[in-house]
Amino acid sequence: MKRFFSIAWLPLVLALWSQAAMAGQAQDTLQASVDEVLTVLRGSKQGDPGRVDRLAVSVAKVFNPEELAKRTLASHWQQFSAEEQKRFTTAFVKLLQNTYLRRLESYTDEKVVFLDEAALAENRAEVSTKIVTANKEIPIVYRLIHQGEWKVYDVVIEGVSLVQNYRNQFTQILAKESPAQLIGRVESMASTN
DSSP: OHHHHHHHHHHHHHHHHHHHHHTTHHHHHHHHHHHHHHHHHHTSOTTOTTHHHHHHHHHHTTBOHHHHHHHHHGGGGGGSOHHHHHHHHHHHHHHHHHHHHHHHHTOOSOEEEEEEEEEEETTEEEEEEEEEOSSOEEEEEEEEEESSSEEEEEEEETTEEHHHHHHHHHHHHHTTSOHHHHHHHHHHHHHHO
16 A cells, blocks of 8 residues: 555656756746847847847747747637648748847847746746836746747737737637638738838
């Protein structure tokens, strides 16, 4: 009987140990990526050749594009063929890069402060940060998933989830249009943005 209870507790102990071992790793991964982005920003000026490309490479290292696309489409993801999923992911990531890399380019030595990390599930975590400017603080929460390594799948800026924001827009479009039409719209926005 004692042996049964010992074996019964083993999965729980291993799960808790595995979570404890991963604690802090999401924040460490994110911080390394943020440090790399800040190095690019501080070591170059807006408009320098190759700067945007270096930023894109640094940012891409910590994001999981498929997870981001899948969560943005939510239940609609299954309505897309494998080829449509791939096209949507590519176009959506390009749209995000074009939109947010421009904002990164306007960096003027603001500070990024890492606050804490919280486990959301066995393989998911949330890292709270804030950007401190001369006159305000902007809270940013990164949601990461561990699938071999920690990768960001959502960013919440001042309480607004990037995934939820796009999900609402895409759900409205998909209520009237096909996956191919949505992909066409996203590709068009990505090329004009």
